[in-house]
Amino acid sequence: xPTAISKSxxxxxxxxxxxxxxxxxxxxxxxxxxxxxxxxxVKVRTSSAQLEQLLAWAEPFEKRTWAVEAAGGWGYLVxxxxxxxxxxxxDVPATLAARVRLLGSGQSNKNDPNDARSVAIAxxxxxxxxxxxxxxxxxxxxxxxxxxxxxGRARNRTxxxxxxxxxxxxxxxxxxxxxxxxxxxxxxxxxxTTPIQAARKALALEHLDDLxxxxxxxxxxxxRIKAAVATANTALTDLFGVGPVVAAMAIGYAGDVRRxxxxxxxxxxxxxxxxxVSSGGRVVHRLSRRGSRQLNHAIHIAAITQIRHTHxxxxxxxxxxxxxxxxxxxxxxxxxxxxxxxIYRQLLVDAVAVR
Numbered sequence: 001x002p003t004a005i006s007k008s009x010x011x012x013x014x015x016x017x018x019x020x021x022x023x024x025x026x027x028x029x030x031x032x033x034x035x036x037x038x039x040x041x042v043k044v045r046t047s048s049a050q051l052e053q054l055l056a057w058a059e060p061f062e063k064r065t066w067a068v069e070a071a072g073g074w075g076y077l078v079x080x081x082x083x084x085x086x087x088x089x090x091d092v093p094a095t096l097a098a099r100v101r102l103l104g105s106g107q108s109n110k111n112d113p114n115d116a117r118s119v120a121i122a123x124x125x126x127x128x129x130x131x132x133x134x135x136x137x138x139x140x141x142x143x144x145x146x147x148x149x150x151x152g153r154a155r156n157r158t159x160x161x162x163x164x165x166x167x168x169x170x171x172x173x174x175x176x177x178x179x180x181x182x183x184x185x186x187x188x189x190x191x192x193t194t195p196i197q198a199a200r201k202a203l204a205l206e207h208l209d210d211l212x213x214x215x216x217x218x219x220x221x222x223x224r225i226k227a228a229v230a231t232a233n234t235a236l237t238d239l240f241g242v243g244p245v246v247a248a249m250a251i252g253y254a255g256d257v258r259r260x261x262x263x264x265x266x267x268x269x270x271x272x273x274x275x276x277v278s279s280g281g282r283v284v285h286r287l288s289r290r291g292s293r294q295l296n297h298a299i300h301i302a303a304i305t306q307i308r309h310t311h312x313x314x315x316x317x318x319x320x321x322x323x324x325x326x327x328x329x330x331x332x333x334x335x336x337x338x339x340x341x342x343i344y345r346q347l348l349v350d351a352v353a354v355r
Contacts, residue, residue: 015063019120021112022068022075028112029054031061032120041113051081067123069115070094071132079132089132096122130259141228142252148221148245155214162207165200180212234350239342240312241305249298250343257347271296272333272340287333299343303335
């Protein structure tokens with residue numbers, strides 16, 4: 001699980017910080033010392049020998065820490081290889097490295113060496129950064145949740161295309177939510193009298209086959225997620241509106257919850273804490289678009305589920321906010337923050353139980 005390294009600890013231990021700017025075809029690494037002076041740089045091709053080349057280049061720096069930009073993206077493989085080799089590796093958000101590059105004097109040009117140096121400086125200055133460690137069960141849940149989300153998006157696209165064709169064949173198309181059986185029933189009643197109608201019907205039947213295939217894949221995906229969550233020893237699913245899919249997203253994308261200092265810090269990461277945009281004597285807060293959108297989506301699913309069930313505590317809280325004069329969107333946001341706090345508390349309980 002990811003761990004956080006404090007600034008004071010890094011200053012005492014880290015003698016050399018190596019920033020890595022990863023790409024599909026190559027990785028550029030720049031080593032700096034505590035005074036942010038560049039010591040060396042190297043560029044290696046992405047290949048089976050990339051780890052050996054990087055370690056051989058970094059061998060003169062005995063006390064070193066690697067800082068990889070976006071270790072969950074293009075830098076995933078190289079960061080995992082370094083961590084598996086016993087190296088200390090930090091995950092530097094791309095936005096943080098970009099901010100350092102733009103504000104740094106004389107280093108605002110956008111190229112790989114400057115990017116790698118910015119990553120190293122960002123890691124040297126940042127008070128808390130997540131450390132890269134070997135994937136655990138949370139990583140499995142994250143992969144399964146991402147796959148389920150991709151399947152859901154693919155199904156929605158296919159259903160929309162199918163419904164568009166049906167609306168061109170039958171007036172009004174399908175009035176309710178489209179599914180394979182209703183689409184089949186409509187197509188059975190369509191008699192193509194022109195070549196264009198025949199082509200539309202043939203394409204609709206192909207999309208119908210795709211819809212059935214995606215429905216089957218989603219059923220298999222949800223079954224895998226349910227089994228994986230059951231082995232995670234979590235009580236997240238005891239929260240109203242949190243099923244196996246939402247639990248998998250929460251565990252997978254939150255990682256080690258102990259890296260968050262408080263529920264407020266966690267809410268900021270999930271995008272459920274409003275952002276202050278005050279100026280002068282006017283205090284204003286707006287909706288946050290920061291943090292993990294996947295976690296925010298999971299919390300949104302739980303909130304809507306609670307609102308739809310009139311007997312849930314979440315529905316009572318939602319109605320209470322409406323009675324206080326809040327809009328529906330504001331009430332949903334307030335409920336999402338409450339759910340974020342509940343998920344944070346449960347993840348902490350789970351983390352303590354595992355230790």
